[in-house]
Amino acid sequence: MPEVTRLIYKYLRHDKKFPHVWCPGCGTGIILGALIRAIDRTGYEKDDIVLVSGIGCSGRMPVYVDFNTLHTTHGRALTFATGIKLANPNLNVIVIMGDGDAMAIGGNHFIHAARRNIELTAIIVNNSIYGMTGGQYSPTTPYGMKATTAPYIHIEQEFKISELAVTAGAGFVGRGTVYHAKLLDGLIEKAILKKGFGVVEVISHCHVQYGKQNRLGSAVDMMKWQRDNAVTVQRAKRMKPEELEGRIIIGVLTDKELPIYQDEYDKVKERAKEGLSSLGG
Amino acid sequence: MEAEEVNHTPKGTEEIAPDKQPKPKRRAVKKIDIFKAWCKACGICVAFCPREVLAIDEEGYPFVKNLDACTGCGWCEIRCPDFAITVETRSKRKATKRGDGKEAG
Numbered sequence: 077m078p079e080v081t082r083l084i085y086k087y088l089r090h091d092k093k094f095p096h097v098w099c100p101g102c103g104t105g106i107i108l109g110a111l112i113r114a115i116d117r118t119g120y121e122k123d124d125i126v127l128v129s130g131i132g133c134s135g136r137m138p139v140y141v142d143f144n145t146l147h148t149t150h151g152r153a154l155t156f157a158t159g160i161k162l163a164n165p166n167l168n169v170i171v172i173m174g175d176g177d178a179m180a181i182g183g184n185h186f187i188h189a190a191r192r193n194i195e196l197t198a199i200i201v202n203n204s205i206y207g208m209t210g211g212q213y214s215p216t217t218p219y220g221m222k223a224t225t226a227p228y229i230h231i232e233q234e235f236k237i238s239e240l241a242v243t244a245g246a247g248f249v250g251r252g253t254v255y256h257a258k259l260l261d262g263l264i265e266k267a268i269l270k271k272g273f274g275v276v277e278v279i280s281h282c283h284v285q286y287g288k289q290n291r292l293g294s295a296v297d298m299m300k301w302q303r304d305n306a307v308t309v310q311r312a313k314r315m316k317p318e319e320l321e322g323r324i325i326i327g328v329l330t331d332k333e334l335p336i337y338q339d340e341y342d343k344v345k346e347r348a349k350e351g352l353s354s355l356g357g
Numbered sequence: 358m359e360a361e362e363v364n365h366t367p368k369g370t371e372e373i374a375p376d377k378q379p380k381p382k383r384r385a386v387k388k389i390d391i392f393k394a395w396c397k398a399c400g401i402c403v404a405f406c407p408r409e410v411l412a413i414d415e416e417g418y419p420f421v422k423n424l425d426a427c428t429g430c431g432w433c434e435i436r437c438p439d440f441a442i443t444v445e446t447r448s449k450r451k452a453t454k455r456g457d458g459k460e461a462g
Binding site: 078079080081084088090094095096098099100101102103104105106109254255257258294295296299300 | 394395398400436438443444446
């Protein structure tokens with residue numbers, strides 16, 4: 077049996093839900109493929125994985141997989157995930173968010189989850205626009221691009237998700253593109269295995285909304301753009317800042333050991349118990 | 358002194374005995390399956406195939422044009438957003454094995 081067929085039978089609800097709802101050529105399907113390959117490599121049981129999502133195109137992802145899944149409200153995927161992880165620390169919680177979900181409506185939750193360094197994996201699908209609701213600009217729409225709510229160019233600067241996560245204190249931050257799908261497998265695997273908050277930002281494409289409004293071509297053209305503009309972290313170190321302008325740096329951006337929220341919380345519980353027993357005699 | 362025998366047959370046209378003919382090169386790939394019920398004809402597999410194995414038909418769907426050229430790299434099945442294409446390789450090497458970040462296509 078070919079490798080892909082084996083993964084489809086093992087992890088996807090292939091007999092009920094396919095073909096999926098995403099547009100032809102959408103990068104979200106490629107990210108779903110990378111996710112199931114990465115989970116397969118980590119060797120976790122299906123019952124040990126919880127996939128939490130918010131609202132948006134990427135929010136449809138838990139519908140197609142055979143893990144424990146939770147489809148939550150807009151922007152609050154990380155808060156639900158935090159609750160699951162603290163209630164049952166043995167579960168491996170993976171959060172799928174879009175750029176609007178993680179940066180706009182749930183922006184505050186995102187920076188504080190990173191600051192706490194709670195053991196979650198956040199996969200952020202960055203397609204630079206609100207695709208599902210009709211192509212409104214999102215916090216990651218770059219300056220000078222068009223959207224339905226910015227017909228005469230967008231005048232705000234975009235959020236740099238990975239750089240924000242690094243600054244906010246996440247233990248692991250990686251960035252990939254849907255074109256570099258094998259690299260994405262590795263990044264997601266590392267983020268899942270990481271003790272601490274793991275962030276993987278995936279540069280995806282929305283050729284139906286973002287591509288159409290900005291005349292960027294088909295899904296293939298937008299993936300060629302990713303191929304031509306992505307620079308690995310190793311190569312970026314040897315390049316000058318002006319050469320890196322407009323480029324996407326892909327690879328592991330940070331991987332550091334920081335105190336993990338659950339461990340600290342357990343210590344507090346122990347301390348409280350000791351205090352209680354000394355009081356009670 | 359005996360004159361050396363000259364072979365006037367142009368090179369490459371000599372007849373080869375049937376038992377000495379070279380065997381056709383063994384294909385690296387057994388078959389490529391395209392599951393049309395899930396395929397949405399986005400064209401990603403055709404555009405990024407490094408050996409031009411796949412092509413687009415009149416309706417926009419991919420078909421296998423030149424299976425002999427396929428190296429079994431598996432990029433079409435990895436990049437397919439719809440899980441609609443599978444590559445069955447002859448060897449035990451898995452096409453979707455651990456990525457080292459090097460990309461083809």
